[in-house]
Amino acid sequence: MRKWMTMALTALLLTGLLAACGGEGEPGNADVDVDLEAFYAAVEEEYGWGNGYMVDIEGEMLDSYYPGLRDIQTKQFVAKMPMMSSVVNEMVFLQCETEDDAAQAAAILQDRINVQANGGAWYPESMEAWSHGIVIQQGTYVAMVASAEHQDEISEGFNQKFL
Numbered sequence: 438m439r440k441w442m443t444m445a446l447t448a449l450l451l452t453g454l455l456a457a458c459g460g461e462g463e464p465g466n467a468d469v470d471v472d473l474e475a476f477y478a479a480v481e482e483e484y485g486w487g488n489g490y491m492v493d494i495e496g497e498m499l500d501s502y503y504p505g506l507r508d509i510q511t512k513q514f515v516a517k518m519p520m521m522s523s524v525v526n527e528m529v530f531l532q533c534e535t536e537d538d539a540a541q542a543a544a545i546l547q548d549r550i551n552v553q554a555n556g557g558a559w560y561p562e563s564m565e566a567w568s569h570g571i572v573i574q575q576g577t578y579v580a581m582v583a584s585a586e587h588q589d590e591i592s593e594g595f596n597q598k599f600l
Contacts, residue, residue, distance in 0.1 A: 469578075471599070473514075473531070473532060474513070476530060476594070491517040491518065491519055492517065492519070494518055503545050503546065509538050509542050509545075510533065510534040511532060511533055511542075512533070513531060514532075515530040516528075517529075524585050524586060525553075525566035525570075525584065525585040526583070526585065527581075527583045528580070528581060528591065529546055530579075531579050532577055532579075533579065536576060536577055539574050539576065539578065540574065543572045543574045547572045547581075550567055550581065554570065562585075569583075570582065570583030571588070575596070575598075575599040580592070582595070
């Protein structure tokens, strides 16, 4: 009987310890705290987008490109695009109040990609680049990356923040 109790208590203790550690590093983990401004600043520095190359998407342009996005409550919001460039390079990073809000934001961002990829971007090369755009949701965090030159690197960098 003693041996059985010892094994049961040991198993219970190990289960408790594993449960306490289990959430670390899982994508979308609520404990993850990512500074989206700092993430974008690092991307901007990495690719040499200084001197006003990328500008904020705001006001009427924000409403036109992402209808309904402004209505979603966010904790953090970064939306950038080139001021003047023929190269597709548009990205949005945000943290919502809830995962449901994040899913709604992700749908709005995916709509932007779909519209641009299906003719909204006008030029065949631009539409092709937009067709590779991606929306990523990690819990309450969402990213939209449409970058002809750095798509995979930026997307992977965002995902790495949640490992």
